[in-house]
Amino acid sequence: MSDTALPLPRLAGAERAPRSARARGYWRTVGRRLSRDYVTLFFALVIVVIALAAILAPLIAPFDPNATSIVNRLKPIGYKGLFILGTDELGRDVLSRLIYGGRISLLMGLLPVGLATCIGGFLGLIAGFAGGWVNALIMRIMDVFYAFPSVLLAVAISGTMGGGIVVSLVALTLVFIPPLCRVSEAATTQIRSRDFVDAARASGASSLSIMLYHVLRNVLAPVLIYASSLVSVSILLAAGLSFLGLGVEPPTPDWGLMLSTLRQSIYVQPVICALPGAAIFVCSLSFNLVSDGLRQAMDIKA
Amino acid sequence: MAADAVPRLITQPPTAADDPRDRGGPAQPLLIAQNLEKHFPIRGGMLSRKHGSIKAVDDVSFSVLKGETMGVVGESGCGKSTVARVLMGLVPQDKGSIVFDGELVGGQQGLPMRELRRNMQIVFQDSDSSLNPRLPIVESIAYGPRVHGMRRAEARSLARDLLQRVGLDPALFAFRYPHELSGGQKQRVNVARALALNPRLVILDEAVSALDKSIEAQVLNLLRQLKQTLNLTYVFISHDLNVVRCVSDRMLVMYLGQVVEIGPTDAIYRKPKHPYTEALLESRLTTDPRTRVEIAPLAGDPPNPADPPSGCRFRTRCVFAEEICAARRPALGGSSSHAAHLVACHMADPQSGHSRTAPSSQRAAALGC
Numbered sequence: 001m002s003d004t005a006l007p008l009p010r011l012a013g014a015e016r017a018p019r020s021a022r023a024r025g026y027w028r029t030v031g032r033r034l035s036r037d038y039v040t041l042f043f044a045l046v047i048v049v050i051a052l053a054a055i056l057a058p059l060i061a062p063f064d065p066n067a068t069s070i071v072n073r074l075k076p077i078g079y080k081g082l083f084i085l086g087t088d089e090l091g092r093d094v095l096s097r098l099i100y101g102g103r104i105s106l107l108m109g110l111l112p113v114g115l116a117t118c119i120g121g122f123l124g125l126i127a128g129f130a131g132g133w134v135n136a137l138i139m140r141i142m143d144v145f146y147a148f149p150s151v152l153l154a155v156a157i158s159g160t161m162g163g164g165i166v167v168s169l170v171a172l173t174l175v176f177i178p179p180l181c182r183v184s185e186a187a188t189t190q191i192r193s194r195d196f197v198d199a200a201r202a203s204g205a206s207s208l209s210i211m212l213y214h215v216l217r218n219v220l221a222p223v224l225i226y227a228s229s230l231v232s233v234s235i236l237l238a239a240g241l242s243f244l245g246l247g248v249e250p251p252t253p254d255w256g257l258m259l260s261t262l263r264q265s266i267y268v269q270p271v272i273c274a275l276p277g278a279a280i281f282v283c284s285l286s287f288n289l290v291s292d293g294l295r296q297a298m299d300i301k302a
Numbered sequence: 303m304a305a306d307a308v309p310r311l312i313t314q315p316p317t318a319a320d321d322p323r324d325r326g327g328p329a330q331p332l333l334i335a336q337n338l339e340k341h342f343p344i345r346g347g348m349l350s351r352k353h354g355s356i357k358a359v360d361d362v363s364f365s366v367l368k369g370e371t372m373g374v375v376g377e378s379g380c381g382k383s384t385v386a387r388v389l390m391g392l393v394p395q396d397k398g399s400i401v402f403d404g405e406l407v408g409g410q411q412g413l414p415m416r417e418l419r420r421n422m423q424i425v426f427q428d429s430d431s432s433l434n435p436r437l438p439i440v441e442s443i444a445y446g447p448r449v450h451g452m453r454r455a456e457a458r459s460l461a462r463d464l465l466q467r468v469g470l471d472p473a474l475f476a477f478r479y480p481h482e483l484s485g486g487q488k489q490r491v492n493v494a495r496a497l498a499l500n501p502r503l504v505i506l507d508e509a510v511s512a513l514d515k516s517i518e519a520q521v522l523n524l525l526r527q528l529k530q531t532l533n534l535t536y537v538f539i540s541h542d543l544n545v546v547r548c549v550s551d552r553m554l555v556m557y558l559g560q561v562v563e564i565g566p567t568d569a570i571y572r573k574p575k576h577p578y579t580e581a582l583l584e585s586r587l588t589t590d591p592r593t594r595v596e597i598a599p600l601a602g603d604p605p606n607p608a609d610p611p612s613g614c615r616f617r618t619r620c621v622f623a624e625e626i627c628a629a630r631r632p633a634l635g636g637s638s639s640h641a642a643h644l645v646a647c648h649m650a651d652p653q654s655g656h657s658r659t660a661p662s663s664q665r666a667a668a669l670g671c
Contacts, residue, residue, distance in 0.1 A: 026436055026479070195432040196442070199492075202390045203446035203499060204419040213445070217436040 033297040040293025043286040050283055054102035063093035065100040065253045074269050086272045088258070089265050094272055098279050100253040104165070105283060108238030108247075109231045112172035117227040119173070120180030125219060127181070128188025129211050139185060142178040150175045154237050158246040168247045172234055183226045187219040221298045228291035232284035239280050255280050321533050323421070323502060324368075326404030331365035332503055332535050333389070333422075338362045338398035340381075340388050344608060356607050358384040360559040362398075363634070366503065371529070371536040373550030373567060375543060375582065377604055381559040382539045386507045389537070390424050391415045403502075420450060423496035427508035429488035432495075433480040439491045440465070440476040446498045457498075464494035468524060486517035490524065497532065505537045510545065522549065543586050547571055555579045558604055558615045561634055565643030575645035578616045614648065624648075626655050 034040060053060055062084070069091030077086045085095040127138035145153065157171035191197065192215065200210045239256030241247035248254040250261075258276035266273045339362075341355035359381045366372045374382050387393040389400060391407075399406060402421060406412040426432045433442050443461035448454060462472035468490040480488055489509065496504050506525070510518045522545070529536060540546050546553055547567060554564040555576065563576040574580040584599035605611055605618055613631050617623040626648050634646040648654035 195426040195428050196434045198387075198392050199424070199426065199432050199495065200445060200449075201392060202419055202424050203449055203495075204416045205445070205449040209449060214434050214437075218434070 030297045034293065037293045037297065040290055040297075043289040043293075046282065046286040047290060050102050050286075051106055053099050054106055057099045057103060061093075061096035061099045063096040065092060065096040066251050068092055074265055074272070076269060077271060085275055086269060088262055088272070094258075094275055097253040097258060098255070098275065101255045101258060101276070101279070102283075104242075104248055104252065104254040105235050105238065105256075105280070108165075108168065108172065109235035109283070109287065112169055112238075113176055113227050113230045113234050115169075115173045116176035116180050116230075117223060120177040121184040121219070121223045121227075123177070124181040124184025124186075124223075125188050125211060125216065128185040128219075129192055129207065129215060131189075131192070135185070138181070142181050145174070145178040146182075150233075151237065151240065154241060155244065155246060158241055163241075163246045163249075165248055165252075168238060168241050171241070172237055175237070176230055176234065179230070180223060180227060184219055184223050187222045188215055191215050191218045225291070225295045225298055228294050229288065231291070232287040235280065235284045235287065255283075321502070324403070328368060330368075330404045331401075332368045332403055333366040333537075334401040335365070335385070335389065336363050336399045336401070338385065338388055338400070339396045340384055340393060341396055354608050357559050357610055358607060359388060359395075360610075362556070362559070362561050364554050364561060364564055366535060366537055367552075369533065369535055370551040371538050371549055373546035373553030374537060374539040374556065375541060375546050375553060376556035377582075378541065379604065379607065380556045381607075382541075382556055383507055384559075385556070386424060386505045386537070386539055389505060390422065391418065420499050421501050422503045422505065423499060423501040424505040424507060425489070425492050425496050425509040427512050429485055429492055429512065430480065432492045433488060435480055438477040438479060439483070440472070442480075443491065443495045443498050446495065450499065460498065461494070464497055465491070467497070467528065468494045470494075484517075486513055486521060489513060489517075489521055493521070493524065493528070497528065500532075501534070503535045503537065505539065507539045508541070509538075511540060511542060518545070543583060555582065558607055558610055560615060561646065562616065563643075563645045563647075564634070565645075566641060569643045575643065575650050576616075576647045577620050577622055577649075579645075614646075622649060622656075622658055624656055630654075 057065075062082070069087070072087050072091040074089055075087045075091075077084070085093075085098065088094055088097065123138055123142075127135040148156070154168075154171045154175050157174060158167050161167040161170070197210060197214060200214055201207075205213075238247060239254075239259065242254045242256030243260040245260070248257050250257065255276040259273075259280070262269075262273045262276065338359055340359040341357050343352045344354045344356060345352055362381070362385060364372070374385065376382050384393065388395045399408075400418075401407065402413055402418055407418050408415060433439065437445075440458055440461045443464055444452075444454070444457035447457040447460055452460070462476055465472040465475055470487060470490055475483070475487070475491075480491070483491065489512075492509075509525075510521050513521060525536070526549075528534060536549075538546065538549055550567045552565065553567045553570060555562050555570070555578065557578050563570060563574065563579045570579060571583065574583055578600075581600035584595065588594065600619060602619055605615070611618050612628055614620070614623070614627040615631075617627040620627065630648070632646045632648045632651065632654065634644050648656040649658045652659045
């Protein structure tokens, strides 16, 4: 029928010759894949720059972020060659405040997610591994938190507990525990049914040992990928809390708070009003894209 | 018949005598399963109430002699794998007991489960799922010994040793991940993992069924060689009757959670006594067109294990079924000899009242002697 010869089926490589003498480990493979992903590397660099600026703020910032000056209120960008990004409604240097504000934003982005990853991830690991009523108990509690939209939940917790940095941290951590718990539980449940868990049990290992040695390393990647995508959400939520007056107390420099106080001057200095927003945007975008790159690099079929 | 022409891959008379781990002596079976029973509850509806149970394993008894290979065959879902999991303690049995080399397993004075697992290991069918995808294979193999208190470096060198034994060069393979191995290589690693605790009994739960034929033969040869050098005893679970025939010394046939026939492999293949075994053996595919059968020896599916037929469980598909088969469950004979060929069928029991009881006894009755 067909005029082209069918390709001969290749012999099944019974016990094929090894490709490389020593195979790379999982994390080394991830690292190698990341090092080729220039978009991710660029945005990782942006985060590093923001982080360095925040850490070294006292050395870099041209002015004291809290020094007010009535005469220099709401000056435009590049005013007198001193105020590179202009001044705010109290005459404070916006650039200095943005640099210092990075501290709070990064803290609010990383710490709640980190805490929630530990707590939620561990709860999910236990729920998924134990199954049965333990699973039902933990997951139903998580479902209660899930019933509220995350923004509302954060606002509600901060509102009832009285605001402030610590309260915001706690509120955001609580917001992020349920989703991380669920991701971890789903991954654990999937892994638990694999034969190597039974094989480990058949070799006399305890549940704790199996959980920490065998299951955790399989659950880590999906949980970390998901957690990294939450950092930008956390930054945005923290900025939102500050904007509503539930986060950082006023004079502390914070991007969300700056956005909130500068918005009254939007007709006087629209560009300067937009600066804190731009900072939030760049920071959260960077985290998002890095998270995306991380997901691609870690998504190795194994 | 071609019975004697089949190459025997694994045949060794029991040679447990000079094993320092031996406790009960050569005559003591290595493993005795007594009246094992495992029913899985079916839950559902409001408050997940139990309404019925799957009778996966129902009153199963057998023994495995030292140094032999015991084949276990049966259709899918007949409880072969559940027996394996019950023996390993991965699924607790509802009833019955396990005796390992003369010692009762579990309970207050019995052999602890941990100790049993050191002596008994299992290889699963799914070679991929049996290995942790995030662990280099050397660590997967070394895990068992480390759990039992061996130091990391020691366990690793043992693991490399075992890789060598199963035919994988440790220099090339030790630090590979499972996804970098072929199916046959992965199953070799699983065999190495099972051997890491120096067990006396290895349960091979469809261990070669998922491999393609050429590799299956390689792994079977490997298993035979390991059995001889390490003085192992195998429980070989499979649905591949040809492989079981060439591998096992004795075999048992399971149907719907029960043992229907047990005996020396040769005897069963030469003259199956149970109609189910007969049908099972006839259903084997043949490469000879002249022996081709047009009619399926066994039709339909096994009945629902949650609601098995009364009496003999095979009667719904058996062409010889009579009233007695529905009324009374046939017993598996009472002989205590391990070489005995036992069958749970009324036709084999002259006292059962079945019209087709063993022809020899019928003739004897007719002759009046």
